[in-house]
Amino acid sequence: MSATPAAGSTTAHVLLGLLAAGPRHGYELKRAHDERLPRAKPLAYGQVYATLGRLQRDGLVTAVGQDQAGGPERTSYALTPAGRAQLDSWLERIETPAPYVTSTLLAKVAVALLVADADKARTYLVAQRRAHVERLRELTAVKTAPGADLGAVIAADFAIVHLDADLRWLQTTLERVANTHGEVRS
């Protein structure tokens, strides 16, 4: 088994988030992941089990039982207190606003809705929005600076339109959360 910390990846945190609702086995986790993040690349079973193995090694999940209901034997996993702490710390960490953060943002927000209480999820979203707005302002200053060259301007443009899209999505998400939090959690 590799020595890579399991908690380094988005997938590992999404699995921790899915386990926050109660113990599940690998097949259920894969299905829940693909349902929850439909645009993300579907998880391969191999990746689910490899990630669970690393999480177990690091004490973030624990095997809680075997289930053999008419099929092959399956191990259920549960979140440990250390796993929950790791998950909370990930959820609270602001993503660096950059052109490609969107998919991590989506994963984080989807998990936040799943496991966090509403206030906590909102606090995170508000803080993330601030970081985005600040970065947007910095990039606008770069491109409007006297003497900015075309290369700098188009690079800033590229980042700005992506941040703008993230911000619109964050806003819409907040509005949806305000209206339907109970439904999303179920």
Added chain:
Amino acid sequence: MILQARGLVRSYGATPALRGVTLGLAEGEILAVTGPSGCGKSTLIHCLAGILRPDAGEVLYLGQRVDTLSEAARSKLRRGAFGVLFQFGQLVAELTAAENVALPLMLAGTGRREARTAALSWLERLGVAELADQRPGEVSGGQQQRVALARALVTEPRVLFADEPTGALDTLAGEQVLGHLVRLAREQGTTVVLVTHEPRIAGYADRELTLRDGVIDATGMGLTDKAVGA
């Protein structure tokens, strides 16, 4: 504080548009007012600029009440200390670009020749000097908006009110107008209130204030302070 609002309330019939807005602008500051459609941001800028009278609350410019002034006195303020830029449709179709820009000066009593010289200089600063003798219908939307900006700035206002100034323009034309607006405001030390619903446009401002349902939303996301532990 160059401009202040205290407890502004304004309704249209039974529909409240502003439900108690308090804010202050420092001299030379560029403030973006954002929020979803119908949140009250246009009503706010109209009250601040003295175009609309609030039902309750006060607007102060350099410590003096604006909202209690007569219509004539408020018009005078808008021809001098205040500049106003809307989304579109503010140029007089029958006048050339130079005549449109000269108009506020002439209304304030400046002679025709002097007003034209000032107008040409502002058109030049906005990169549209070659359009001086064209009518609004003969130039593009972005060019019209630059002429409108020249007209809003020709009186060298202390405060510029811009209500979705790029809302009718494509991205690049909108950016050019905003780039000019921000650059000139900084050069002149003009205070700007910029109403927009676009995060990208709000990025041009020093500070952002979000309205929601007629009140200031401190989180920018439709939450109360209590909900985010702020």
